[in-house]
Every structure is written in structure tokens, then in C-alpha cells.
Amino acid sequence: MAVSRAMRPEKLLAACAIKGLHILGTGDALHPVWQREWKPFLVNNEGICVIPTGEVEDEHRVHHLILAEDFGQFDQLRDLLAPKSKSISTNGRPHVHLSGETIAEWTHDAGALIGPAHAFTPWTALYAYHDSVAGCYGSEPVDFLELGLSADSSYGAGIPDLYGVPFLSNSDAHSPQPEKIGREFNRIRVGSNLSARVLLDCIKAGSITMNAGFFPEEGKYNRTACVRCFTQYSPEEARQYNWRCPTDGGLIKKGVFDRARELSCGAPGSRPPYLHIVPLGQIIQTIEGASSPNTKKCRTIYDAFIAAFGSEIDVLVTSPVPEIRAVHPKVADAIAALRENRVILHPGGGGKYGTFSLV
Incomplete structure (x- = not known):
């Protein structure tokens, strides 16, 4: 439900290679059929580390993101959650008649990590229904907080409740198209031996060195x-x-902007840098005045960038602007404007995405 029919493991992995992602969560890891789809792809994926991830909705409709080392931990959780859920085997994100505290306790007992998903979103999120982490999770700690598309690190930096909690910026892709997958991502210090276990330990230790993603104003729930x-x-x-x-x-x-301001009553804590980016396909679409990033002309330009630089993230984040200009001058100017924050933002709200224009 709610995702493209092209959401298959092999297509997601191919999209990661084009995007420049080295870590991919499976999503929906509580679903036994989806588990079977993924098992042939858990190792030897040309440098892409796949980790089992899943999301559950508690009795108060708050969504929780779970990260695990292996599918066995999700099997253990499924056995525990099944008596409290009518949708555990039919829905990728099952509704469970349990509190956030109990779900977190059982997740930790299984050796996995848990945190609020898209925590500031005004629907099905931690701060939609609670004013504090403890209000949802009781005495059970959270291992991270997922910001969601309508928030960046600054939105949570002044909330004392979140001091010391690592922030994740995840794409939550519903399609393997380049403009959907990896539109938000994390840079994490993991060393040379990347594995699911190493990654979980690094997240819990707060070894995030950069978050990247939308300008919060582009999110569809940013403003009231x-x-x-x-x-x-x-x-x-x-x-x-x-x-x-x-x-x-x-x-x-x-909106997320107003909700975060309500909760921010402390001095902003130190956070890794947050890089505001726009998917390359969306930049090309805007420059060309196209109806979609998937028109033939836009795809031709996009493919030329991948051929020249290897991945989309390299184009957006690290490649010198003069080299980008050699492929497409106007796209280079747009990327320079984004890097220098020369952007006019038109905030979204109420379920409608925001837009941007370049200075």
C-alpha cells in the first residue's frame, strides 16, 4: 500500500548505486513475505549495507522506527506483537494495541534500536500527541529521533528532552525513482568494516557527522x-x-515549525551540520520548466551527470561547481545557489508540499 509497484529489492539497490548511498534500510521488516524478498540481497551488494528496518503504529497512533541487526530480531518482535495486532501479517506498518513504552521495551529486549518516526509531523507522530519523550515512552529510552521531511536539526536542538538523542534524516522512500530515494540521508562515521551491527552501534553512540535533506519549508506539514x-x-x-x-x-x-517552537525552551544544543539539498532531478525539472523530472529531456541531462560524476550525491555535495558547469551551466548555477543558501522558500502546510525558487 502507498508505494510504487517498482519497490523491489533489486531496483532499490540499483537506485542506491546511482544516488550514492552505501546504507539501505529494508523497511517493513515485520512482514514475512517482504523478509523473504530481501533475504537473497542481504550480502554482497557491491558496497551497499542492507539493514532490516520497520515501522509500527502504537495504540495512540504514534509511529515508531525500529532498526535491527538481522531479521531474527524482527521475528522475535513479531511473535510478541502478533497477539496485540490484527494487521501484523498484512500491513507493512502494523497497528499494535500497545503503548510506546512496551514496544520500546520489547524492541530493546530483542537487541534492536527504536526511536520516534517523523517525530514532528502533526499526524501519527510523537509530538503530535505528546509533549515529551517520556509521555510516550515512559521510562524506556529512545536510541534516536527521526526528523521527518518538515524539520531539520534546528527544530529539535532547543528541546531539552532531546539533548543527547541522535537525530536521523531518512528519506522514507515510496519509490526507487532518483528524486524519491535518498532525498534525505545521513553521513555516519563507521570505520572500514561496515556491517549492520557496526552501524547500529554507531547510531546509538551518536556518530552522525552530517544530516542532509529538504529545506524544512518544502515539507508538506511545515506551516500551520x-x-x-x-x-x-x-x-x-x-x-x-x-x-x-x-x-x-x-x-x-x-505545522511542524510552530510545534517545534512551542517545545523549544532550552538553549540550542550542538548538532552535526545539516546540509539542505534538493534532489538533482527536481533541480533539472525546475531549470528546464518541465512537467516532471522523468521527461525524456530531464532524464537525458540527469544521466549525463551520473556518467560524469558517478552518483547524484557527489554532484550535489562534493563536486566543484566549475566541473558541474561543464555538463550543464544552469544546473551548476542552481547547485551553487543551493550551497550558498541563495534560495527563496515558499513553505508548505496542511498536506501540500512547499516549493523553492532560486535567487
């Missing part, structure tokens, strides 16, 4: 807005209208 017409409101206006849009009566949903 009506979920029908997407008109944006200040928190004061929303309260005045009793959280109902005066234009069409639609629900006004509090």
Missing part, C-alpha cells in the same frame, strides 16, 4: 494550515478560529 484549501495561519489566528478554516470549514493543522 487548512488541510482542505491549504491557507496558512499563525497559531494565534488558528486558535481564534477554533482550528477551523473560516473559508471552507476545513481542519487547521498545526
Whole structure:
């Protein structure tokens, strides 16, 4: 459900090679059929480390992300969760009639890591229903926090509850298309012997050296807005209208930007740098004025960049702008503008993605 039919292990791995990703989570690792699909691809993937990952929804609709060393840990969790879930074998992200504290306790007992998924999103997220980590997880600690597309590190840096909790910026891809997979990623110090166990230890130790992803304003829940017409409101206006849009009566949903400001009552803690990026395909689409990054012209330009530089992340993050200009001058100018933060942002809200334009 909710993903492309092209979401197959072999296509995801091929997309990682083009994107420049060296670590890939399986997603949906509680699902036994999806496990079987992945088992032939767990080793010898040309430098790409595959780790079992999954997401569950608790009794209060909060989503939790689980990272494990092997599928056996998810098998153990499935056995424990099955009596409390009607969708454990039919839904990749099952609903479980348990508290976040119990799910976290059982996850830790299995030797896996857990943290809130897309923690600031106003639906099905930690801070949609709770004002603190303990409000959801009780005495059980979390091993990380996933920021989600509508937030970057600055949104959580001033929340005392999160001091010392590593932040992850994950893509949560629903398609292996280049503009969808790896649109957010993490750079993690793992040494020369990368494995699932090493990776989990590094995440728990906070060995993240950089987060990369959307400008938060591009996320579809960044600003407080009506979920029908997407008109944006200040928190004061929303309260005045009793959280109902005066234009069409639609629900006004509090945005991540305003929610994070409510929770930030401490001095911002030190965090690894956060690199704001836009997928290369989206940049090309914008420059060419195309209807999609997958038009023939856009794909030809994209393929030329991959042929010249090896991966999309190399183009976006490390390649010198003069070398990029040799492939496509206007794309080079756009990447330079992004690196220098010369961007005009048009925030999203209420379920509508934000947009950007270049100065």
C-alpha cells in the first residue's frame, strides 16, 4: 500500500548505486513475505549495507522506527506483537494495541534500536500527541529521533528532552525513482568494516557527522494550515478560529515549525551540520520548466551527470561547481545557489508540499 509497484529489492539497490548511498534500510521488516524478498540481497551488494528496518503504529497512533541487526530480531518482535495486532501479517506498518513504552521495551529486549518516526509531523507522530519523550515512552529510552521531511536539526536542538538523542534524516522512500530515494540521508562515521551491527552501534553512540535533506519549508506539514484549501495561519489566528478554516470549514493543522517552537525552551544544543539539498532531478525539472523530472529531456541531462560524476550525491555535495558547469551551466548555477543558501522558500502546510525558487 502507498508505494510504487517498482519497490523491489533489486531496483532499490540499483537506485542506491546511482544516488550514492552505501546504507539501505529494508523497511517493513515485520512482514514475512517482504523478509523473504530481501533475504537473497542481504550480502554482497557491491558496497551497499542492507539493514532490516520497520515501522509500527502504537495504540495512540504514534509511529515508531525500529532498526535491527538481522531479521531474527524482527521475528522475535513479531511473535510478541502478533497477539496485540490484527494487521501484523498484512500491513507493512502494523497497528499494535500497545503503548510506546512496551514496544520500546520489547524492541530493546530483542537487541534492536527504536526511536520516534517523523517525530514532528502533526499526524501519527510523537509530538503530535505528546509533549515529551517520556509521555510516550515512559521510562524506556529512545536510541534516536527521526526528523521527518518538515524539520531539520534546528527544530529539535532547543528541546531539552532531546539533548543527547541522535537525530536521523531518512528519506522514507515510496519509490526507487532518483528524486524519491535518498532525498534525505545521513553521513555516519563507521570505520572500514561496515556491517549492520557496526552501524547500529554507531547510531546509538551518536556518530552522525552530517544530516542532509529538504529545506524544512518544502515539507508538506511545515506551516500551520487548512488541510482542505491549504491557507496558512499563525497559531494565534488558528486558535481564534477554533482550528477551523473560516473559508471552507476545513481542519487547521498545526505545522511542524510552530510545534517545534512551542517545545523549544532550552538553549540550542550542538548538532552535526545539516546540509539542505534538493534532489538533482527536481533541480533539472525546475531549470528546464518541465512537467516532471522523468521527461525524456530531464532524464537525458540527469544521466549525463551520473556518467560524469558517478552518483547524484557527489554532484550535489562534493563536486566543484566549475566541473558541474561543464555538463550543464544552469544546473551548476542552481547547485551553487543551493550551497550558498541563495534560495527563496515558499513553505508548505496542511498536506501540500512547499516549493523553492532560486535567487
